Amino acid sequence: MSPDVTRAGCALVDTWLDDWLAGRLPEGIAKRLDEHVDACDRCRRLVAIAGGGEVQSHEAGEDADLLPAVLGRTTGSPCARAEQLLPALVDDQLDANSREILQAHVAHCDGCSQLLAALQEAEQVLPALAHIAPPPGFAEAVLRATSAAPRRAALAEWWLRIVARPRASLELAYVGTVLLVVLLGNPVAAFHEARVRAGELAGAVPVAQLAERLPARDAAVDTMGRLLGPVRWAVSAIATEISERWRQARTLLDAIETAIGSAIRWLSTLDVKQSVRAVEQALQPRGQPQAEGQRKH
Amino acid sequence: MELATLLERCRQGDELAWEAFVRQYQRRIYSLATCYATDADDARDLAQDVFVRLYRTRKQWSEAGAFIPWMIRVARNVCLDRVRARRVRPPASDIPADELADLAGTSGSPEEEYAASSRRRLFYRALRKLTGISREMILLKEIQGLQIEEIASMLRIPLGTVKSRSNRARLELARNVLALEPPAPPHEVDQ
Numbered sequence: 126m127s128p129d130v131t132r133a134g135c136a137l138v139d140t141w142l143d144d145w146l147a148g149r150l151p152e153g154i155a156k157r158l159d160e161h162v163d164a165c166d167r168c169r170r171l172v173a174i175a176g177g178g179e180v181q182s183h184e185a186g187e188d189a190d191l192l193p194a195v196l197g198r199t200t201g202s203p204c205a206r207a208e209q210l211l212p213a214l215v216d217d218q219l220d221a222n223s224r225e226i227l228q229a230h231v232a233h234c235d236g237c238s239q240l241l242a243a244l245q246e247a248e249q250v251l252p253a254l255a256h257i258a259p260p261p262g263f264a265e266a267v268l269r270a271t272s273a274a275p276r277r278a279a280l281a282e283w284w285l286r287i288v289a290r291p292r293a294s295l296e297l298a299y300v301g302t303v304l305l306v307v308l309l310g311n312p313v314a315a316f317h318e319a320r321v322r323a324g325e326l327a328g329a330v331p332v333a334q335l336a337e338r339l340p341a342r343d344a345a346v347d348t349m350g351r352l353l354g355p356v357r358w359a360v361s362a363i364a365t366e367i368s369e370r371w372r373q374a375r376t377l378l379d380a381i382e383t384a385i386g387s388a389i390r391w392l393s394t395l396d397v398k399q400s401v402r403a404v405e406q407a408l409q410p411r412g413q414p415q416a417e418g419q420r421k422h
Numbered sequence: 423m424e425l426a427t428l429l430e431r432c433r434q435g436d437e438l439a440w441e442a443f444v445r446q447y448q449r450r451i452y453s454l455a456t457c458y459a460t461d462a463d464d465a466r467d468l469a470q471d472v473f474v475r476l477y478r479t480r481k482q483w484s485e486a487g488a489f490i491p492w493m494i495r496v497a498r499n500v501c502l503d504r505v506r507a508r509r510v511r512p513p514a515s516d517i518p519a520d521e522l523a524d525l526a527g528t529s530g531s532p533e534e535e536y537a538a539s540s541r542r543r544l545f546y547r548a549l550r551k552l553t554g555i556s557r558e559m560i561l562l563k564e565i566q567g568l569q570i571e572e573i574a575s576m577l578r579i580p581l582g583t584v585k586s587r588s589n590r591a592r593l594e595l596a597r598n599v600l601a602l603e604p605p606a607p608p609h610e611v612d613q
Contacts, residue, residue: 208593209589212588212592212593213589240596240600243596247545247564247592247595250545251565252564252567253538253542254453254545254546254549255453255565255566257449257452258449259465260462263469263470264441264444264448266466266470267444267474268441270470271440271474
């Protein structure tokens with residue numbers, strides 16, 4: 126039968142090593158382990174160590190595959206614990222013994238070694254990140270924002286704080302809508318259809334004929350007349366429209382004022398006290414007025 | 423000029439002293455702002471807001487011995503206010519961190535400076551990948567150089583928590599650096 130050099134054979138040695146060395150295994154299993162140990166370098170070294178024998182120097186350097194097996198059966202990988210201690214190692218906050226065994230681990234562990242190197246480099250690099258140069262003109266902008274007009278800056282900050290609120294856009298949209306309705310969207314608005322009327326007026330005025338009637342007509346005046354005429358008439362129309370609306374508004378206000386004055390005069394003619402007494406007498410039960418009169422005496 | 427003198431003259435409204443103060447600390451404040459900003463313009467606005475806040479509160483400035491931690495605390499509060507507002511209204515775009523900061527230095531030969539600048543950019547990118555808490559721990563302790571006691575007071579957490587968070591953040595940063603730029607194989611290093 127060929128010797129068992131598979132991992133299953135190694136697992137068998139790992140499991141029954143103590144019993145095998147003590148001679149407590151049945152003959153069949155012991156023979157199988159003998160054959161495996163003869164054929165497997167790893168298990169031969171393991172038996173030598175467990176039996177108290179000396180390990181040859183050339184074999185000692187080849188035991189890299191033994192460590193994971195031992196750690197796997199005992200504490201597991203120590204890298205997690207080593208990583209926890211690496212910052213303290215960089216800060217030189219470990220006692221001598223802890224530092225020695227951690228350095229021994231790092232010397233044989235690529236992952237922890239690279240992590241330690243990155244931590245040490247961070248100590249050198251990170252302080253430089255506190256001195257990133259701002260863009261040109263930064264200091265001047267700060268001085269303008271502070272020394273020049275602090276009051277205006279305060280107002281600007283207040284305004285920015287107002288605008289930065291989540292509901293600011295909704296509020297602005299609401300105010301804008303109300304303004305549009307007030308100015309343009311109702312029949313008594315100041316600018317209601319003013320643009321349309323201004324356009325009609327501008328189109329109806331014969332600017333060219335007016336220009337021909339001028340005694341000192343020349344090309345410049347003609348050009349200016351053609352260019353500025355519609356604009357002038359439009360402005361005039363808008364002013365007329367605004368004054369008309371204002372006159373209407375004044376008429377309305379006068380009417381309201383007259384109505385209020387009439388109401389006040391009518392109220393002043395009423396004898397309120399007498400009316401109140403009449404209402405009270407009507408509401409009181411019989412005999413109550415007499416009692417009221419007796420109390421007066 | 424000593425810091426105490428500079429602070430006192432700023433308190434008294436000396437505009438020249440204020441200018442000197444801004445020039446002296448603009449890099450430090452701007453560096454801090456970059457850790458909270460989404461792009462270079464945001465960092466500039468943040469840093470400017472910090473200085474405006476400092477200017478308005480100059481009457482309440484701490485004494486020189488405790489001024490730097492106090493200034494960092496004010497700057498952090500301004501930045502956090504902006505971060506909270508940004509959560510409510512996210513920025514239109516988020517420019518990659520590589521384009522954010524001018525990390526170029528001015529010392530050493532061009533080759534040395536190029537190599538050092540590359541490493542700084544690498545760490546800066548790794549820093550931007552950290553979680554918020556870890557980034558803040560690195561920012562306050564490793565970059566701004568605050569003491570653990572000062573950070574504990576600022577963040578209102580126990581000393582032990584600051585230490586453990588700081589160590590965790592450093593390890594996270596180191597792992598990010600290794601992930602961004604794995605170390606060269608041994609034979610390449612030997613060459």
